[in-house]
């Protein structure tokens with residue numbers, strides 16, 4: 001494990017369930033690591049895999065995608081599309097040399113503040129074990145060579 | 147236009163009293179972000195949401211010629227609308243505003259890590275600034291609402307809703323697939339808990355709706371297609387041929403008396419017969435017969451024409467064709483009701499349809515009805531004798547993991563009512579009610595149950611039979627374990643009445659598909675919110691009334707019909723709807739017409755159209771688009787973008803957070 005490594009994790013959250021669940025963690029004052037920073041979208045189905053790749057390419061150590069539980073998407077089925085995309089993306093990540101454990105998909109409802117805090121803790125620990133994401137540096141080198 | 151202007155951003159960091167300021171160093175944050183390009187002013191203030199706080203924004207917009215505003219405070223789910231209004235009052239488009247959540251997502255969850263929390267807050271604000279820089283003004287479009295409603299289903303729900311809308315002064319088209327309106331309530335003899343005669347309270351409403359100047363009735367008609375969105379639905383109906391000219395028919399019924407051919411009556415659930423030309427039931431509205439070509443000898447063999455010969459007004463028209471009707475309506479009410487669970491097929495152990503003397507509760511209603519197949523005499527279907535011992539079985543198929551998981555909500559009270567029917571028609575009969583629990587939730591239901599429970603000849607057995615069997619002599623018998631006495635009871639009833647579970651009307655699936663509205667796991671229409679929006683569907687402008695949404699007794703059905711009608715009336719009195727601003731937008735120059743986006747949209751908002759130059763492009767109906775962004779995430783050309791959440795804006799945030 002790298003000493004003093006503070007992972008930088010980007011979280012994508014849908015407005016209706018997951019973002020609200022994270023708000024609930026806040027209103028309930030449930031503490032979790034500061035390493036996660038949230039980008040709000042209306043539905044998890046809005047998350048273009050390109051955003052996740054861009055995050056990794058720029059040096060994100062982890063990406064957490066969150067959405068409503070199956071059946072609960074505010075837009076009927078956006079989260080099913082998310083699930084499919086994430087499964088495909090995981091395979092792709094491996095080919096890029098990014099450990100697929102750096103990407104995580106979780107369903108978080110508006111009442112699951114505590115669940116979100118637990119996921120946050122676990123995920124930060126998992127990323128700590130994996131260490132920093134080197135791909136960004138390598139990418140930069142490649143770009144420099146070109 | 148804002149786009150060509152130099153971007154001038156004002157950033158406001160809220161203390162939220164001490165909620166934020168006790169953890170995040172707000173002064174430092176303001177100072178840090180003031181260095182970000184395009185930031186013209188960066189301030190911190192105790193309560194940004196207060197009136198003085200909002201005034202700071204409004205004045206700065208004027209004084210510093212701001213054209214973007216970022217507030218770092220609580221959750222946007224809390225105060226985004228507050229600040230958007232302030233920005234608007236300052237003279238800017240309200241969507242040139244972005245919020246960073248440094249309370250719920252920062253100070254409150256990192257209370258003990260002040261330094262890290264301050265750093266995180268700064269990052270979050272910078273990400274918001276990065277997005278704000280790329281924001282464009284958005285607008286809500288006004289869509290006019292056509293002041294005309296479509297009601298699908300002419301049961302008590304559809305009738306009540308139509309009358310309410312019509313009485314408010316709006317036009318209604320009421321569509322019923324059967325030859326008469328009335329629905330299942332028309333089949334009932336009496337209605338619990340008051341035992342008033344069902345027809346007596348229903349038929350006046352049927353007549354009223356058919357005569358109402360604002361109502362157009364389309365009976366024997368199906369909905370074949372619906373396009374468009376709230377305010378402007380285009381509806382296609384198909385009127386099935388009755389082979390009777392409605393404009394000539396007076397409803398005298400001579401044709402029916404003269405017709406020599408019969409068939410089982412749908413309305414009587416097969417217990418009685420009707421002619422090949424028939425009224426749905428004697429009080430049918432409209433009182434115009436239909437010819438059933440499957441049983442009509444003229445259609446089958448080419449001879450007969452008795453009805454034609456005797457009709458005094460020459461109303462019979464064997465050449466009638468299905469007729470397409472097109473309508474434009476602003477709102478739709480779904481009121482397609484329910485059907486009984488198919489117990490014959492799903493639960494053969496009860497012998498329904500195998501043994502003639504096993505009937506459903508709805509069939510008993512017909513046997514009791516004065517206009518029914520037995521003129522109101524309760525007799526056994528097998529031999530026409532009066533039953534002296536009757537078993538009523540509750541929860542048949544309901545609350546059963548293998549069948550229907552839900553409670554049918556009226557089976558218990560219907561069963562109790564049915565016991566009353568038996569003892570009031572046949573005073574020396576014995577009735578056994580086999581139940582699991584008695585659920586009497588409605589107003590007056592428990593009192594009704596108490597009253598019936600006092601009859602000596604009505605007995606309650608707590609248990610359900612496993613199987614109904616038949617002896618060599620044809621008599622029925624079954625064993626049931628009574629949990630109240632811990633004994634197995636063997637019953638030999640003359641008649642068995644099954645209070646079956648219910649399912650949506652068989653056509654509902656197709657209607658839901660046409661409308662693209664969500665269906666729940668139980669097969670009934672899914673309401674938008676089980677508590678707060680129980681009459682709305684996933685499709686704007688489409689509302690629910692009655693058993694289409696799930697089992698409902700008449701009082702609840704009527705209440706919901708009123709609620710659905712008032713939603714429609716509200717929509718129409720206002721006259722327009724506003725679209726959401728975060729809709730999808732297609733850049734036609736970039737669109738390759740690949741069509742990937744089209745099937746992904748859960749609201750069918752995207753269609754592929756040919757432009758004048760022949761190029762195929764995707765087009766979004768903003769009246770239908772709900773702004774999920776699913777299409778934008780899938781478009782390989784970057785042509786589909788969600789306004790307010792476009793690729794550039796989100797990527798700018800990603801980059802800010804990761805670099």
Ligand SMILES: Cc1cc2nc3c(=O)[nH]c(=O)nc-3n(C[C@H](O)[C@H](O)[C@H](O)COP(=O)(O)OP(=O)(O)OC[C@H]3O[C@@H](n4cnc5c(N)ncnc54)[C@H](O)[C@@H]3O)c2cc1C
Nearest residue numbers: 299301302303323329330337338483484507692693699700
């Ligand atoms: C045995 C029994 C006894 C009952 N007794 C009582 C009682 O005593 N008191 C009480 O409060 N409740 C009672 N109920 C419940 C009562 O029947 C319902 O509450 C009521 O009928 C619901 O009305 P509805 O209009 O929603 O549905 P329905 O009555 O089912 O009417 C729906 C109508 O829509 C039409 N339709 C369906 N699909 C389409 C389509 N695609 N296009 C056009 N039209 C369509 C149908 O033909 C029908 O006319 C009883 C129910 C049963 C089964």
Ligand code: SF4
Nearest residue numbers: 737738740741743781
């Ligand atoms: S996915 Fe993109 S390119 Fe393909 S049709 Fe839709 S908008 Fe056009």
Ligand code: SF4
Nearest residue numbers: 747771772774775777
């Ligand atoms: S944003 Fe969602 S609702 Fe709107 S067109 Fe795209 S997929 Fe359909």
Ligand code: FES
Nearest residue numbers: 014043067068074
């Ligand atoms: S709205 Fe939460 S996943 Fe679609």
